[in-house]
Amino acid sequence: MNPILELRGLTKIYARSAAVEDIDFTLLPGEVHALLGENGAGKSTLTKMIAGVVSPTRGTILFDGKEIHLRTPSEAVSAGIAMVFQETSLVPSMTVAQNLFLGNEKFFNRVHGTNISAQQFMQSLSFDVDPTAHVANLGAAKKQMVEIARAMLLKARIIVFDEPTATLTPEEKRHFFELVVTLKARGVSVIFISHALEEALQISDRITVLRDGKLVVTDATSNFDRAKIVQAMVGRTLSHELYGTKKTRVRPAGRRILRVSNLRVGNVVKNNSLSIFAGQITGIFGLVGSGRTETFKVVSGVIKRDYTNGGEVFLNGKAVRYRVPAPAVRDGIAYITEDRKVEGFFETMSIKLNVYVGRLAKAGLHKFWIRNREMDTLGDKWIKSLQVRAVTRAARMIELSGGNQQKAVIAKSLVQDPELIIFDEPTRGVDVGAIAEIHQIINRLADEGKAVVVISSYLPEVMLLSDRLLVARQGKVVEEFSPIDATEEKLMYAAVH
């Protein structure tokens, strides 16, 4: 059977580092192909290239044996490739029928006529969705049906699903699997990104595992089992060179600084309980959607917990409830964000001014004037102590590399002399050289007796840094490990359902 889609040497390079490198991949007609890998393994980048959202740096895409160049998603759709994203791309205020024909309306639209043709089309797919219902009122599974129906209406021959089951209930999941079978029967090929290994084993025909942007293995699903997939996902070589050997000694727990009990935030954090101790690094590992970031954003006042049955947060034994970050900062909590561009630094300002803003944010009201000398001294001190490499202390943030920006953001928080420091993905988008230096900074803080939290979805990072390892899954911490007897496989087992 000739493949409907073939990728040859597909490569995408962002800012000189390869997100996806030399991928050779085939998709057969009517095949369900699962794409697995850790966060950041390159699954999303790969599928976005297939769907025309990003264009490849190198390599060719062959569709039905012919080479194609997709510049926009709409070109991909008209070629017959549709992508169903995690957050649905439907318009919530419109009806199902309107959404189905969105972008393909006739000049004069007859509401009744649209509804009837939508109804007929839905029935032909045996989807039980009312075409006159508003999309906002539909459940996640029905929304997905509408998305799929739209893809089918546009005569898609390949449908890419990005984490389709992440938001579904077990009942809805079963329904989704039936849909996939329907699609398959109609000769549509499906690419299916998932974190849930069982699902992949259950519904796919073939499995491809990506790791660090490279394709590790492609094989028929029957040749895989859970253990084999996990091993393919984590067994990396590059990381060992970079991260050295396994931890043999851990710092003992000091005073209990933070206790979180039965925390709830919407349906993201569900009855989460954990404690953080001084003088050690607590690593929090979990996949996207495990509620780890949200938990610590509540602790630092960035977001609020639920009003009723929201649980409790104790700082040094005292119950606290922060509505904004300012009082949390005053009480010695620093949250260093995973998205520094959006909520980390001030791009029009210099490094020293960013650090100084951190100092002034915590200073009392008596501080009225800006003192240039104080700003210069602080800037020099932190640039030296965190090894920020910039031409001058007056260099603007926007001109720095990712690693140096991250160091400046860390400096902006450390200048506030916090007692509890929360690093959320501290080395995301950071160059390799700076990773080791940032790890050094984190270790130094723990040695100084601070309570340090490192949230990371990168296994080698948490394994190397942590003195204590917590694994979060679906809104709460489910397991605790000592890094001495933890293995990457064990952590991954705990983190996936």
Added chain:
Amino acid sequence: MLGGVAFDQQIIVGMLFAIIFTGFSLALPGFLTIGNLFTLMRTVAVLGILGLGMAIVVIGRGIDLSMIAALAVPSGVTLAVAAAGYGLIASLAAGIAFAIAIGILNGFLVAYAEIPPLFTTLAVGIGVAGVGQSGLFEYDIVPWPPSLNSIAWIGRGALLGIPYSVLAFAAAAVVVAIFLRRTRLGLFVYSIGDNLNAARIAGFAVRPMVVLQYILSACIALFAGLVLSASSSNMDTRIFNLTWIYDVILVVVLGGIGLSGGRGGVLNVLLGTLLIGTIVNGMTILDISFEMQNFIKGMVLLAALLLDSIINPRNEETAQQGDI
């Protein structure tokens, strides 16, 4: 200290000003005389003072369309209270209290109720002007009472040939410059305008600071109102119905204070004010009709906004956060 991106536009506007100024000087007889230059500056002094208040809000990534109402009504209140026989201190206090109330209302709605500043200040401006015109004052025009003559100099007369209104503008510029560049609160304004989320996570009390921005702009508008009413011996509250507020935005944007926030400063307001003053003065000497002048100003504002969006492009994040 914070210059940077707005710098390019500063140079462009500076050069534009130099070219237009030289052109008018050569082509228009009577333009380059001491008398005309003082006239030029006097006509834009009040506009410049308003621009300083607008600058604070725009740097903090907001906009204040209620400034003309805050210029007319609180200063009208001051005049009316003084006319009713209360002393200088009491009447000034009444005006300041009114201005602060407007600022708090604006700031509260923007920061706590999270209504976009464009709509908040538009509505508050209309409301305040309505209150003034329908309830507070007997006539639309509030005369300057003799009891306030002791401070009438801020709008009248001249020191060493320089009109006091121009000196008032200069003094306000110095105060605002010191506030923005040398005080912690000024740095807060820049931080909020640059990246509101980062300022919040760093531990700033962001929302009270936004309220303060609007209080400051209302108080500066009151000051502009006092200068204006002293120079014309009355406060014509119908001024709200004119298109003045667009001139204020023109001054700020033309000077190079990006509407995306966090950029520019007092120097940009001075440049914008001088440029507008020169264009308007030249057009008046050329006897261009008022309507035509509006058309030209509109075109200049459009060009300035276009330039702003090219030089300070809004990325996705600022487009989501900024409401203007």
